[in-house]
Amino acid sequence: MIPAGFVQELLARVDIVDVIGRHVPLRKTGANLVGLCPFHAEKSPSFTVSPTKQFYHCFGCGASGDAIRFLTEHLGLGFVEAVHELAQQVGLQVPQDDASPQQREQAQRRREHDATLAGVLKTAADHYRQQLKASPRAIEYLKRRGLTGEIARAFALGYAPDSWRGLASVFPRYDDPLLAEAGLVVVHDDGGETKRYDRFRDRIMFPIRNVKGDVIGFGARVVDRGEPKYLNSPETPLFHKGRELYGLFEARTALRERGVALVVEGYMDVVALAQLGLPNAVATLGTACTPEHVAKLLRFTDRVVFSFDGDAAGRRAAVRALEAALPHASDTRSFRFLFLPPEHDPDSYVREHGREAFERLMAQATPLSRLLVDVAQAGCDLATAEGRARMLAQAQPLWSQLPDGALRRQLLGELARLGGLGVDELASLWRVGASPPPATRIVDARPAPAAPRRGGVLTRQPPRRP
Ligand SMILES: [Zn+2]
Structure with a gap:
């Protein structure tokens, strides 16, 4: 408080x-x-x-x-x-x-340390941006991908030169432990001898910014060939893959204006889509979508479309995204799942068919309710009692993640119908609405106490979405 x-x-x-x-x-x-x-x-x-x-x-x-x-x-x-x-x-x-005085002091020290780390990352980002201007090869690559200088500036794209100690020219001490902690320098012990070198070499650099605009890490892509194709900053005190979305800072205004977020798989997709007139795209960072990712997006918009490749890996990623979205799927929110034709990623689809065609695909993408039923039915022969029972067993853990509301109740009805049970039978099987012990019920029956006011005009108001 x-x-x-x-x-x-x-x-x-x-x-x-x-x-x-x-x-x-x-x-x-x-x-x-x-x-x-x-x-x-x-x-x-x-x-x-x-x-x-x-x-x-x-x-x-x-x-x-x-x-x-x-x-x-x-x-x-x-x-x-x-x-x-x-x-x-x-x-x-x-x-x-x-908080105790010690806890407060600790928290303060942590914030100061985080600010120092953010400063180190900003210095590196500025350096990479300067290096991009000096690399005709990297500029040529971005041009080939159809990006203009304007978009490269908007996303503060950079280039890490092909050098083992490129950052030594930027920081006064290359062995400063902060460089390793920020994930910029790799330290490894080579038979008793400590070796240090730049993590990112000969790569296009995509600074990952938090919602405040501070650089908290980098995504990096090889310029031509090389492995791995994509390399991200490691987890650091500032950067947690499971929480951060690439492009959220850059997309924040567009998310409110368009009223819908598009979640794609790679940072190159985000930048290319912004170039093609879809500035409301964000990407997870080489990790499955988490409930925290979804919560972060929902601060900006109530409608989210997840986009996936049409292959088996895309299908698996969609199930993870479904699981991440379910706890947030209240009746006023909309989640959809877009499966692209196998030969396309979002970027190539928009190039070939145009932005309007892609926006139509987004609008018609599979709704969460349908995907839930599809996933539950996977591998089940609904013509048999065993198949129907198995479908219900697969549906239950998904369905139970939904917050109470009209969507949850309708899906209970639909699953009951598909499972060959009455809705009351299914509710009792899943112990939905089972009577809690009397003591609990008395407490639950009372209206929730009003949140304490913080005083006058300073009371926090719920976010308004124009
Ligand atoms: Zn206004």
Whole structure:
């Protein structure tokens, strides 16, 4: 719990013009500043920031709020994350009622260390970007993939030269342990002798940024031939593959504007799709989709389309994505699963058939409800009692992940029908709605207590999606 008094102090200390100015170019008109609204698409600025009121307001879409609201809305940060972010910007320490002084000090040290690591990664990213300009071969490769300089800049693409100690020219100490901790330098023990060398060599560099825009790691692709084709930063204190999505920072405005996210498999797909007019794509980082990935996307949009290759591996990846989406599949959200023809990835499909055709595919992709039933039926002969029973056994762990709502209840009905049972029989088989012990039921019958207010206008409001 963050004390309300601290939030007020924090908002008094930060300047909303600085906070928003980091993300939106603003210019002064009279007492206020204006810029292009980050929450809706517009050509002339109707987004206004008032330094006296410390509020922003958009006359186009109605978005408005204080500095904390801006960070939660624009960057998709949680309230607590946004408070920490602002506190760090003005050098305040967030008091935590329930933390001991040691815990607080530890947390503070960890944040400082993370900031140092982020600084190291930023220096490396700047270096790789400069190196791209100096490498006609790497530029030629990107051109061959149809990318313009503008898109390369938007994604801050870079190039790691073919050198074992390229980063030695950028950092004062090549043996600084921070370089290894950031995943930039590989340290290995060669018969008692410690060897150090650059992890990324002769590769196109894709900086992976968190929602705040800080570089937290890299994806890297070979320029021509070589193994492995794709190489990611290792897990570090800043970078966790199971949580981060490539392109989320770059896509954040498009996700709100288009109202739908496309999840693809590779970073090259993300960049190529942005080039082809689909800036709302993100990619997992060489790992299956996790519930945390899905939760992160849902901060920006309620509709998600996962795209897969049409082969067996794609099918397996789709099942993992289904499992990741199920706990989040409330009635107002939509998840779809797009299986591309075997000869295509999203990039090549759009090139061949055009953006509209691809968007039609997205709109018609398999809904979560159908995929769940398909997966449950796999290998089951529904003409036999055994097959139907097996289908139900396969469906139960998937279905039980769904949050309660109309979708969950309809699927229970559909699975019952396919399984040759009455819906009540299936509910009792799966012990759905089984009466809890009386004591529990009395507690459950009461309405949930209202969340405590944090005081006045500072109460956290639910995210609004224009
Ligand atoms: Zn607006």
